[in-house]
Amino acid sequence: xxxxxxxxxxxxxxxxxxxxxxxxxxxxxxxxxxxxxxxxxxxxxxxxxxxxxxxxxxxxxxxxxxxxxxxxxxxxxxxxxxxxxxxxxxxxxxxxxxxxxxxxxxxxxxxxxxxxxxxxxxxxxxxxxxxxxxxxxxxxxxxxxxxxxxxxxxxxxxxxxxxxxxxxxxxxxxxxxxxxxxxxxxxxxxxxxxxxxxxxxxxxxxxxxxxxxxxxxxxxxxxxxxxxxxxxxxxxxxxxxxxxxxxxxxxxxxxxxxxxxxxxxxxxxx
Amino acid sequence: xxxxxxxxxxxxxxxxxxxxxxxxxxxxxxxxxxxxxxxxxxxxxxxxxxxxxxxxxxxxxxxxxxxxxxxxxxxxxxxxxxxxxxxxxxxxxxxxxxxxxxxxxxxxxxxxxxxxxxxxxxxxxxxxxxxxxxxxxxxxxxxxxxxxxxxxxxxxxxxxxxxxxxxxxxxxxxxxxxxxxxxxxxxxxxxxxxxxxxxxxxxxxxxxxxxxxxxxxxxxxxxxxxxxxxxxxxxxxxxxxxxxxxxxxxxxxxxxxxxxxxxxxxxxxx
Numbered sequence: 001x002x003x004x005x006x007x008x009x010x011x012x013x014x015x016x017x018x019x020x021x022x023x024x025x026x027x028x029x030x031x032x033x034x035x036x037x038x039x040x041x042x043x044x045x046x047x048x049x050x051x052x053x054x055x056x057x058x059x060x061x062x063x064x065x066x067x068x069x070x071x072x073x074x075x076x077x078x079x080x081x082x083x084x085x086x087x088x089x090x091x092x093x094x095x096x097x098x099x100x101x102x103x104x105x106x107x108x109x110x111x112x113x114x115x116x117x118x119x120x121x122x123x124x125x126x127x128x129x130x131x132x133x134x135x136x137x138x139x140x141x142x143x144x145x146x147x148x149x150x151x152x153x154x155x156x157x158x159x160x161x162x163x164x165x166x167x168x169x170x171x172x173x174x175x176x177x178x179x180x181x182x183x184x185x186x187x188x189x190x191x192x193x194x195x196x197x198x199x200x201x202x203x204x205x206x207x208x209x210x211x212x213x214x215x216x217x218x219x220x221x222x223x224x225x226x227x228x229x230x231x232x233x234x235x236x237x238x239x240x241x242x243x244x245x246x247x248x249x250x251x252x253x254x255x256x257x258x259x260x261x262x263x264x265x266x267x268x269x270x
Numbered sequence: 271x272x273x274x275x276x277x278x279x280x281x282x283x284x285x286x287x288x289x290x291x292x293x294x295x296x297x298x299x300x301x302x303x304x305x306x307x308x309x310x311x312x313x314x315x316x317x318x319x320x321x322x323x324x325x326x327x328x329x330x331x332x333x334x335x336x337x338x339x340x341x342x343x344x345x346x347x348x349x350x351x352x353x354x355x356x357x358x359x360x361x362x363x364x365x366x367x368x369x370x371x372x373x374x375x376x377x378x379x380x381x382x383x384x385x386x387x388x389x390x391x392x393x394x395x396x397x398x399x400x401x402x403x404x405x406x407x408x409x410x411x412x413x414x415x416x417x418x419x420x421x422x423x424x425x426x427x428x429x430x431x432x433x434x435x436x437x438x439x440x441x442x443x444x445x446x447x448x449x450x451x452x453x454x455x456x457x458x459x460x461x462x463x464x465x466x467x468x469x470x471x472x473x474x475x476x477x478x479x480x481x482x483x484x485x486x487x488x489x490x491x492x493x494x495x496x497x498x499x500x501x502x503x504x505x506x507x508x509x510x511x512x513x514x515x516x517x518x519x520x521x522x523x524x525x526x527x528x529x530x531x532x533x534x535x536x537x538x539x540x
Contacts (some may be wrong), residue, residue, distance in 0.1 A: 068342070
């Protein structure tokens with residue numbers, strides 16, 4: 001999938017919503033607790049209820065790995081289900097992987113071959129060696145951490161380098177040289193929406209994956225105001241605000257309503 | 271396991287060798303190819319042949335995840351085997367995880383509860399939020415990436431911050447404040463052995479995990495010369511140089527010989 005493919009889907013659905021499948025079994029509705037393959041069943045219901053309004057899904061691998069190999073198996077089932085049922089939808093492995101050379105290549109193989117993810121989030125600390133093996137896959141995307149929405153982003157990400165440029169800006173400017181707008185995105189947190197405008201000055205054309213809307217406090221309006229470019233250029237993620245909006249037997253229905261509400265807010269900007 | 275426990279094992283064995291279980295099935299001896307649970311069987315043979323000379327094992331999770339949930343299951347089997355048979359040996363999940371808050375907590379749960387790793391390698395980019403959840407586990411270790419042995423470490427790790435301090439030094443100095451010598455180690459690559467002496471000036475008491483010896487060019491002598499402290503303070507890792515030294519039916523025996531050779535070089539420094 002390239003930039004235009006993703007943008008076409010965004011225009012068609014009138015939405016740039018990414019639903020985060022942070023599927024923590026301890027938060028599941030009671031009727032799913034303890035059921036076999038409960039993670040997959042939860043995800044399938046959420047996906048079926050939200051696919052009309054979402055252009056992307058983003059499972060965070062931590063929640064699956066926390067259940068051991070059985071959780072990983074249910075992640076595989078989830079990706080297979082989305083790809084077979086909704087092949088146009090973009091699936092991001094929120095893996096924040098960052099290793100080098102043949103090791104990075106194995107992570108890429110795990111996410112892009114063993115599973116059919118379209119994209120993976122990557123940590124930039126070790127430099128280009130940790131991103132290149134992912135970029136070698138035609139049609140697959142590297143989503144590189146730049147400025148994240150957590151409090152301790154100030155520990156290193158916003159530190160100024162000699163000359164005055166903050167580290168996250170250097171990360172974006174460097175990484176932009178390694179790939180193209182068709183295979184590279186950046187994670188920019190919504191808790192700092194005005195920073196989106198600053199980043200757009202030197203990175204006008206790339207997609208940004210924006211977490212932190214909803215539970216973490218950012219709004220669609222602010223993100224759109226500061227972050228949109230001429231071909232959208234935004235994927236706004238919401239996880240808990242959608243998938244755990246209700247924890248009764250109506251959880252999927254309510255998730256669908258929440259996703260529709262977000263998509264309606266987005267439509268006006270497209 | 272705390273610092274002294276690990277140091278006691280080092281003194282007892284006369285070795286500070288960590289064997290990297292980068293168990294890539296495509297490099298296995300022919301008689302293991304295609305066999306059920308071949309990764310586990312390979313690891314078990316390597317561990318039995320090297321446990322006398324190694325104080326730590328370090329599976330890199332990429333090689334297991336590349337085989338999907340079945341690979342993760344064989345990783346679980348490997349960790350269980352080592353812990354049941356050689357409970358004193360330190361096991362490091364080379365995972366390079368780096369996520370935040372409840373997500374980081376899930377990775378910690380996966381590695382420290384679902385599996386019985388003693389330590390996990392962590393990427394520092396997102397700051398303290400990504401390390402704290404691992405540090406909360408009593409007796410478990412955070413092994414934080416500082417200065418790695420890959421070429422593109424110069425992209426970000428060695429960049430100078432305002433005031434002149436390189437980023438990796440800032441990472442070490444900050445992270446030292448979050449934990450103690452009993453739960454925090456740093457990854458410092460052996461391809462830059464003279465840098466070990468520089469880092470020892472401001473980080474004298476912590477363990478360093480040193481990859482890059484063997485296949486990547488560093489030597490035990492150089493690492494010991496620049497990196498040892500009064501209680502050893504080093505775990506030197508070798509992966510391919512040991513586990514893939516031979517690819518016949520004698521692979522485990524040869525791995526044992528290679529591990530013994532490395533341990534003998536180490537003994538003189540203890």
